Amino acid sequence: MKLKYIKEVLDELYSCARCQECRESVKIASTGKNIYKVCPIRELLGFDAYTARGRILNIQAVVEGRLEPDKSFVEYIYTCLECGLCREVCIAKMGKGVDFVSIMEAFRKDLYENGLIMDTHRTVIKSLKENYNPYKQLHEDRLEWLDEISDQVNVKVGEHAKYVYFAGCTANHITTEIAQATVQILSKLGIDFTLLEDEWCCGFAAMIIGGEKDVKDFIEHNIEQIKKTGAKYVITSCAGCYRVFREHYIEKYKADIKVVHTVELLDTAIKEKRISFKSPGRRIRVSYHDPCHLGRHSGVYEAPRNVIKAIPDVEFVEPLRTREYTICCGGSIISSHADLSLDVAKYRLKDFDEIKPEILLSCCPFCYRNLKYGIQLERKPYEAMDLVVFIKDLIKVEKVAEEKEDISKKLASYLAVHPEIFSELKKGSILNYYIAGKIFHVEKLKDTIKVEFGEHHKADVDLFMTEKAVEALTSAKNKEEYMKTFKEMYKQGDIKYKARANLFTLARKGYVSWAKKAGLI
Amino acid sequence: MPHHPLYDKLKEIVGEQNVSDEEHVLIAYSRDASPLPPHKPDIVVRPKSVDEVVSIVQLANETKTPVMATGGRVSMCGACLPLKGGIMIDMTRMNKVLDIDEDRLVVEAEAGITWANLLYEVDKRGYKLGYRGPYSGHAATIGGSISCNSTGLGGAKWGQAPDSVVSLEVVLPTGEVLETGTAVNPYAKRFARYCFGPDLTGLFLGDHGILGVKTKVALKVYPKPEAVLYGCFGYKDLESCARAFYQIQRTGLAEDLVILCNRKSIEYILPDAATAFTGIEALFVYVIEAETQKIGEAIKEYLDSIAVKHGGIDLGTMFPEMFWNAKYEMITPLFEWGPEWAGSCHLLETTRIVEATKKSVELFKKYKFDKFGIKYIITAMCAGRTVCVFTAHPYFSSLDKKQREVVLKYWEERKREVIKYGGCFYWTGVGLYPIVVELLRKEWWNVLVKIKKALDPNCIMNPGAFKILGDVYEA
Numbered sequence: 002m003k004l005k006y007i008k009e010v011l012d013e014l015y016s017c018a019r020c021q022e023c024r025e026s027v028k029i030a031s032t033g034k035n036i037y038k039v040c041p042i043r044e045l046l047g048f049d050a051y052t053a054r055g056r057i058l059n060i061q062a063v064v065e066g067r068l069e070p071d072k073s074f075v076e077y078i079y080t081c082l083e084c085g086l087c088r089e090v091c092i093a094k095m096g097k098g099v100d101f102v103s104i105m106e107a108f109r110k111d112l113y114e115n116g117l118i119m120d121t122h123r124t125v126i127k128s129l130k131e132n133y134n135p136y137k138q139l140h141e142d143r144l145e146w147l148d149e150i151s152d153q154v155n156v157k158v159g160e161h162a163k164y165v166y167f168a169g170c171t172a173n174h175i176t177t178e179i180a181q182a183t184v185q186i187l188s189k190l191g192i193d194f195t196l197l198e199d200e201w202c203c204g205f206a207a208m209i210i211g212g213e214k215d216v217k218d219f220i221e222h223n224i225e226q227i228k229k230t231g232a233k234y235v236i237t238s239c240a241g242c243y244r245v246f247r248e249h250y251i252e253k254y255k256a257d258i259k260v261v262h263t264v265e266l267l268d269t270a271i272k273e274k275r276i277s278f279k280s281p282g283r284r285i286r287v288s289y290h291d292p293c294h295l296g297r298h299s300g301v302y303e304a305p306r307n308v309i310k311a312i313p314d315v316e317f318v319e320p321l322r323t324r325e326y327t328i329c330c331g332g333s334i335i336s337s338h339a340d341l342s343l344d345v346a347k348y349r350l351k352d353f354d355e356i357k358p359e360i361l362l363s364c365c366p367f368c369y370r371n372l373k374y375g376i377q378l379e380r381k382p383y384e385a386m387d388l389v390v391f392i393k394d395l396i397k398v399e400k401v402a403e404e405k406e407d408i409s410k411k412l413a414s415y416l417a418v419h420p421e422i423f424s425e426l427k428k429g430s431i432l433n434y435y436i437a438g439k440i441f442h443v444e445k446l447k448d449t450i451k452v453e454f455g456e457h458h459k460a461d462v463d464l465f466m467t468e469k470a471v472e473a474l475t476s477a478k479n480k481e482e483y484m485k486t487f488k489e490m491y492k493q494g495d496i497k498y499k500a501r502a503n504l505f506t507l508a509r510k511g512y513v514s515w516a517k518k519a520g521l522i
Numbered sequence: 523m524p525h526h527p528l529y530d531k532l533k534e535i536v537g538e539q540n541v542s543d544e545e546h547v548l549i550a551y552s553r554d555a556s557p558l559p560p561h562k563p564d565i566v567v568r569p570k571s572v573d574e575v576v577s578i579v580q581l582a583n584e585t586k587t588p589v590m591a592t593g594g595r596v597s598m599c600g601a602c603l604p605l606k607g608g609i610m611i612d613m614t615r616m617n618k619v620l621d622i623d624e625d626r627l628v629v630e631a632e633a634g635i636t637w638a639n640l641l642y643e644v645d646k647r648g649y650k651l652g653y654r655g656p657y658s659g660h661a662a663t664i665g666g667s668i669s670c671n672s673t674g675l676g677g678a679k680w681g682q683a684p685d686s687v688v689s690l691e692v693v694l695p696t697g698e699v700l701e702t703g704t705a706v707n708p709y710a711k712r713f714a715r716y717c718f719g720p721d722l723t724g725l726f727l728g729d730h731g732i733l734g735v736k737t738k739v740a741l742k743v744y745p746k747p748e749a750v751l752y753g754c755f756g757y758k759d760l761e762s763c764a765r766a767f768y769q770i771q772r773t774g775l776a777e778d779l780v781i782l783c784n785r786k787s788i789e790y791i792l793p794d795a796a797t798a799f800t801g802i803e804a805l806f807v808y809v810i811e812a813e814t815q816k817i818g819e820a821i822k823e824y825l826d827s828i829a830v831k832h833g834g835i836d837l838g839t840m841f842p843e844m845f846w847n848a849k850y851e852m853i854t855p856l857f858e859w860g861p862e863w864a865g866s867c868h869l870l871e872t873t874r875i876v877e878a879t880k881k882s883v884e885l886f887k888k889y890k891f892d893k894f895g896i897k898y899i900i901t902a903m904c905a906g907r908t909v910c911v912f913t914a915h916p917y918f919s920s921l922d923k924k925q926r927e928v929v930l931k932y933w934e935e936r937k938r939e940v941i942k943y944g945g946c947f948y949w950t951g952v953g954l955y956p957i958v959v960e961l962l963r964k965e966w967w968n969v970l971v972k973i974k975k976a977l978d979p980n981c982i983m984n985p986g987a988f989k990i991l992g993d994v995y996e997a
Contacts, residue, residue: 021661
């Protein structure tokens with residue numbers, strides 16, 4: 002077997018110390034959330050061959066010439082969900098973790114180049130080439146869903162607009178209600194958007210197999226289509242499309258566009274007071290499943306939660322394993338291991354048993370579809386629904402009165418103009434501030450800082466402050482006074498902290514010096 | 523590929539889902555956390571009950587097939603490598619807490635449970651373990667750790683892994699199930715270890731799986747403390763630091779106590795701290811767990827006074843607090859320097875820390891670690907009141923051939939040096955068996971062989987460990 006791509010990530014491949022963190026994670030325990038199993042495939046199939054460590058040992062064996070891949074090995078490699086949970090919990094490399102997703106993606110590219118894929122994958126690739134979608138659906142049928150709602154919305158197709166709505170293959174052909182809900186929402190918000198005249202698969206279906214080379218022209222085609230509309234923004238309701246646009250269209254192909262998920266758009270509209278929501282008519286208990294490609298792969302956790310929490314009479318409950326520790330829905334392996342894919346969905350649904358939601362929301366057509374099948378098979382007493390479908394009739398476009406400025410904003414504004422307070426910290430350091438029920442975070446950039454509202458899921462340290470502490474800190478005239486006040490407030494118990502990151506990570510980011518100045522040590 | 527000759531029979535015992543001879547499964551079980559080359563088993567099974575373990579062992583004994591039970595497989599020295607292939611028993615499906623007896627203060631669990639899970643389960647009920655597992659405790663199982671005399675968290679007060687063991691259930695190589703401690707009395711519960719005669723529990727502790735498969739373990743538990751307090755002190759020289767460390771250790775009041783033995787170790791592990799606290803050549807952290815805050819504060823005041831008396835500079839509580847809360851996360855991050863390591867942690871009198879540090883540094887210099895960019899830590903943690911686990915680990919990348927060559931050469935010399943200066947490895951493994959057999963007293967090995975022969979006449983359990991194969995029975 003000829004190897005090319007895996008050789009580009011040998012450093013990652015050989016950075017695994019075989020500690021088994023990818024089997025059960027204490028990283029989760031250390032955040033006070035219990036100890037969890039990590040890989041659902043390992044839990045379902047049992048053997049450690051299915052952990053990241055087991056897979057790395059196998060790929061190393063191929064690289065070292067001790068193993069020649071055969072059919073059974075190829076099937077084994079394609080049982081990986083590429084969900085990234087093992088990378089998330091890995092604490093090697095001073096907490097950064099071994100980038101197992103990159104390893105698997107590179108290795109699959111090599112398998113693909115060598116023709117070592119499964120028959121079901123060949124079907125997908127054939128369909129992509131013939132129909133521009135992986136589902137063997139006729140390309141010309143892709144906008145049938147639009148006909149069904151043409152009396153309610155007037156949607157542009159292939160015209161000039163500020164935004165492009167990229168529906169994606171699954172919403173175009175399978176879960177069409179997501180595409181319909183999205184255009185209804187965008188229309189309601191008065192957004193100037195268009196559909197592409199000729200939308201092809203974003204490339205995700207081939208990339209997950211390793212067949213990136215076969216969708217190069219897909220990406221170029223779609224970029225050309227977007228250019229024609231003059232749009233600078235691509236909106237999508239699909240987590241897979243979102244990640245592919247971000248990592249490939251924008252980062253790799255340097256397309257001059259920005260991609261936003263519909264929930265991000267809604268979150269911004271809420272923050273800007275441009276929309277609010279009406280009650281669904283009764284109290285409803287809902288939960289949310291983080292799609293891997295929107296959450297772990299793209300870092301979007303807050304937007305969907307902000308949207309859900311803004312709806313009156315909706316009670317939001319988090320599942321046991323959530324945010325970065327979410328278990329995949331199994332959707333990514335449905336084309337190659339359909340039964341296992343559904344078993345993963347069923348395994349994931351167990352996380353919702355205790356919290357008993359009526360509706361299980363998500364922001365991805367793959368997740369919606371797989372969780373829905375899982376719910377049907379397990380006869381769960383709740384239903385799966387995409388968030389855009391859930392809220393499409395609840396949006397109110399109206400002016401909302403400005404809220405009185407809260408105390409957290411006072412500190413956020415103060416810190417924003419005092420970046421010198423964080424001068425000891427290295428680039429990439431992130432602190433969450435919890436004040437009077439509000440949260441904001443400070444991220445250290447190269448020479449300055451960024452202050453944003455909302456909790457950062459990758460924060461190193463959480464700081465909890467009373468209003469008294471905020472008043473005192475914001476009275477400080479300079480850093481010296483600020484640090485002195487900080488020390489006093491900490492001693493008085495008006496400031497508390499909780500370290501999220503490992504001690505080693507903190508020591509590398511300058512927190513020890515910072516904490517010393519702040520009186521924490 | 524045809525299946526392993528025992529595949530069908532093992533399938534009958536554990537079910538098709540729990541037996542595999544597929545190549546990718548065997549490869550996944552071929553290495554532990556040591557830098558030693560892979561050794562594949564021929565087939566892997568995942569039993570769920572003691573009955574299944576009995577059937578597997580009986581089958582292995584009848585067919586004279588090597589068999590090895592494993593837990594987390596995170597040994598640093600090849601203790602989990604099946605030298606002669608055969609059946610590998612992955613014990614991690616046997617991971618239940620069977621009973622927490624709140625009157626007798628004993629937890630009984632299946633041997634395949636991880637330390638992290640066990641700790642969590644007893645914590646939920648308001649209890650704590652004494653020894654809390656090795657630093658790899660989220661992967662390491664209690665069965666694995668007691669089989670290699672593991673050391674680690676909580677060692678200052680509670681000693682090594684075997685020190686907490688009350689009794690065992692062991693499947694012997696010939697298939698009989700042995701109970702030890704008070705459980706030898708069919709009318710008694712598991713509440714004490716030493717009774718009726720010799721300590722048969724101890725026979726299986728540290729046996730590296732050559733005498734039987736541990737299926738159940740009873741460990742002591744203690745009421746969870748109301749107060750947890752911390753201390754961290756830096757010193758201008760190792761001598762003062764080590765003196766204070768020892769004096770605090772021998773009080774028996776610290777739950778955990780860890781020392782960083784030289785400036786370089788501090789710089790490597792906590793670079794920012796090294797910058798923040800100039801002039802510190804060595805430091806230690808301690809943890810106190812007490813019944814009440816008042817007792818805890820009194821202990822802290824006392825321990826702090828010892829630390830200060832020897833010239834200690836108070837570095838605050840941030841490091842020990844994070845160290846104790848992170849528990850099992852303290853070693854893996856260091857693999858940033860290279861995921862392979864040459865471990866030589868061993869038991870040593872705490873009073874010899876300074877001497878051992880000097881020897882370590884000399885050997886690092888001899889092998890020009892700095893020149894080859896090899897980073898290391900020199901540290902010690904406690905294992906009882908006067909004993910420490912002295913550790914000098916270099917880290918390297920297997921992609922860097924020179925580093926690998928240098929460190930592996932160093933490792934061979936280091937292992938011998940440790941034994942020769944009176945250090946005692948609590949664990950062994952494929953990387954140590956020949957040296958142990960060569961350098962330790964022959965009578966010890968001869969008795970070990972006799973016991974092994976008596977219990978395992980066909981030499982099926984972990985053959986090759988301690989250089990014991992069937993042919994040595996005849997010799």
